[in-house]
Amino acid sequence: MRSDEVKKGYHRTPHRSLFRATGLKDEDFEKPFIGVANSFIEIIPGHFFLNKVANIIKEEIRANGCIPFEFNTIGIDDGIAMGHDGMLYSLPSRELIASSIESVMNAHKLDAMIAIPNCDKIVPGMIMGALRVNVPTIFVSGGPMAKGYKKDGTPIDLASAFEAVGKHEAGVISEEQLRDIECNACPSAGSCSGMFTANSMNTLMEAMGIALPGNGTILAQTVERETLYRKAARRICEIAKEETARKKFTLKNILNENAVRNAFAVDMAMGGSSNTVLHMLAIANEAGLDFQLKDINAISRNVSHIAKISPSLTNVHMEDINRAGGVSAVMKEMTKRSNNILIDNLTISGENLLQLIVGAEIKDKNIIRTIDNPYSEVGGLAILYGNLAEQGAVIKTAGLTGSRVFTGKAVCFNGQQEAVDGIIGGKVKEGDVVVIRYEGPKGGPGMQEMLTPTSLIMGMGLGSSVALITDGRFSGATRGASIGHVSPEAAEGGMIGLIEDGDEIHIDVDNYILSVKLSDEEIGKRKANFVPLKKKLQSRWLSQYRALVTNASNGAVLKTDL
Ligand SMILES: CC(C)(O)[C@@H](O)C(=O)O
Numbered sequence: 132m133r134s135d136e137v138k139k140g141y142h143r144t145p146h147r148s149l150f151r152a153t154g155l156k157d158e159d160f161e162k163p164f165i166g167v168a169n170s171f172i173e174i175i176p177g178h179f180f181l182n183k184v185a186n187i188i189k190e191e192i193r194a195n196g197c198i199p200f201e202f203n204t205i206g207i208d209d210g211i212a213m214g215h216d217g218m219l220y221s222l223p224s225r226e227l228i229a230s231s232i233e234s235v236m237n238a239h240k241l242d243a244m245i246a247i248p249n250c251d252k253i254v255p256g257m258i259m260g261a262l263r264v265n266v267p268t269i270f271v272s273g274g275p276m277a278k279g280y281k282k283d284g285t286p287i288d289l290a291s292a293f294e295a296v297g298k299h300e301a302g303v304i305s306e307e308q309l310r311d312i313e314c315n316a317c318p319s320a321g322s323c324s325g326m327f328t329a330n331s332m333n334t335l336m337e338a339m340g341i342a343l344p345g346n347g348t349i350l351a352q353t354v355e356r357e358t359l360y361r362k363a364a365r366r367i368c369e370i371a372k373e374e375t376a377r378k379k380f381t382l383k384n385i386l387n388e389n390a391v392r393n394a395f396a397v398d399m400a401m402g403g404s405s406n407t408v409l410h411m412l413a414i415a416n417e418a419g420l421d422f423q424l425k426d427i428n429a430i431s432r433n434v435s436h437i438a439k440i441s442p443s444l445t446n447v448h449m450e451d452i453n454r455a456g457g458v459s460a461v462m463k464e465m466t467k468r469s470n471n472i473l474i475d476n477l478t479i480s481g482e483n484l485l486q487l488i489v490g491a492e493i494k495d496k497n498i499i500r501t502i503d504n505p506y507s508e509v510g511g512l513a514i515l516y517g518n519l520a521e522q523g524a525v526i527k528t529a530g531l532t533g534s535r536v537f538t539g540k541a542v543c544f545n546g547q548q549e550a551v552d553g554i555i556g557g558k559v560k561e562g563d564v565v566v567i568r569y570e571g572p573k574g575g576p577g578m579q580e581m582l583t584p585t586s587l588i589m590g591m592g593l594g595s596s597v598a599l600i601t602d603g604r605f606s607g608a609t610r611g612a613s614i615g616h617v618s619p620e621a622a623e624g625g626m627i628g629l630i631e632d633g634d635e636i637h638i639d640v641d642n643y644i645l646s647v648k649l650s651d652e653e654i655g656k657r658k659a660n661f662v663p664l665k666k667k668l669q670s671r672w673l674s675q676y677r678a679l680v681t682n683a684s685n686g687a688v689l690k691t692d693l
């Protein structure tokens with residue numbers, strides 16, 4: 132066992148002394164040591180109950196002949212960090228989480244791991260850290276939140292709360308209506324109820340085979356969810372106790388290129404968050420796989436969009452997908468279109484993907500559509516290229532409310548706050564393209580989520596007549612013609628930094644185009660005089676991050692020199 136390094140032989144007498152101080156007895160030194168990577172934190176509704184989840188998991192691990200060691204990572208609630216400079220810390224937290232997992236697991240030579248993430252960056256952070264360790268790892272998330280209801284019975288969620296601000300701003304809803312939404316949008320513990328970033332990532336873990344069926348959709352704090360926690364704990368013990376299984380089920384053996392392809396395919400079928408692109412590229416990079424941003428459109432072209440969930444369809448939530456058969460039913464339906472999903476791939480359950488989903492069925496065809504009645508014949512995300520995004524940009528086509536082709540005049544803002552003030556101040560009109568720059572991984576730094584401006588645009592009734600492009604990113608709750616991750620970013624001299632008010636920007640989603648109508652001569656002239664802005668930073672951590680981070684087309688991973 133890997134843990135023999137810290138527990139066997141007379142050289143390890145001091146080590147065993149320390150373990151004995153934590154309560155270990157003679158017989159425990161024969162058992163596998165399992166890291167329980169928890170992300171319990173009191174400020175996030177998806178995480179404040181994870182201490183109880185870990186207790187259930189540890190109890191099950193002990194009952195199954197292994198020794199659990201719980202440790203915690205940090206977490207950031209993107210909803211609470213949204214719309215102010217707190218959001219600068221959100222994406223960088225992915226790196227802290229990854230590195231904390233690597234540090235604890237490797238320093239103490241633990242044999243296997245069960246990871247308990249739930250919200251946004253905590254999922255990819257944990258996966259990235261676990262890939263560096265590469266011991267058998269199973270993921271079991273906290274679980275999604277239930278949807279909420281307004282007094283009149285309309286289903287709502289966190290996206291409704293953000294959009295309500297825009298509606299109130301535009302005088303469409305009263306203070307009382309705003310309060311009705313505030314008090315009912317988030318009715319229970321769990322990751323926010325739509326196909327936002329958290330639930331997108333928790334869903335993709337099922338597609339990658341690193342979590343058990345139900346991980347993406349079974350509501351938090353239910354009996355069904357507790358069964359899933361216990362099952363995951365039993366399975367990791369089963370693997371950890373057997374030498375051949377420990378070798379067979381290392382994380383990199385499960386999370387291979389086919390797993391990444393399956394993750395993107397399911398993402399396309401269910402209209403996942405645009406952040407999945409960033410995170411899955413970073414995961415593929417961490418796993419040492421040759422998977423690039425440009426490979427995504429080929430997957431999208433081949434996958435039918437069969438499940439629409441909030442924010443794309445505002446009355447459908449994860450609990451509805453669960454009731455309709457869950458992610459397994461989506462994947463089973465996908466197998467009916469050739470090469471949609473690579474079903475031979477091994478999963479952490481011990482079965483391959485096909486064996487895992489073969490018994491699944493769609494129980495409500497209004498919620499999960501059949502392959503012959505899709506929302507569209509292509510997936511819910513697209514990568515756009517052009518002189519404005521030579522290295523690519525991302526759009527969630529599933530969330531489009533207007534036309535798939537759009538030409539408009541640029542209204543430029545250097546940073547999110549300037550844009551929010553401009554939108555509220557009436558600077559943006561029908562037919563405009565809002566450009567928000569210097570919000571990329573380096574420029575922000577930290578690539579803020581732009582849910583405030585996108586929700587303002589939706590709430591103010593401009594969702595179908597205004598587009599938005601940024602080198603920053605969006606929330607999973609963003610909808611409308613919102614194009615993010617524009618690379619190269621302004622801070623590294625990208626074209627988005629050279630656009631001027633009134634320039635004509637052209638977007639064509641089906642032909643994957645994002646361009647500005649300027650002659651090469653004009654672009655050359657502007658480039659010759661261009662000095663990108665550089666923000667003065669107060670934060671040591673963010674300035675370290677800015678020095679190391681790469682642009683979004685690389686998943687905003689940190690430069691490393693191994
Ligand atoms: C706050 C949200 C909705 O979780 C957002 O951060 C996302 O990315 O989906």
Ligand SMILES: [Mg+2]
Pocket residue numbers: 209251328406580605606607
């Ligand atoms: Mg987020």
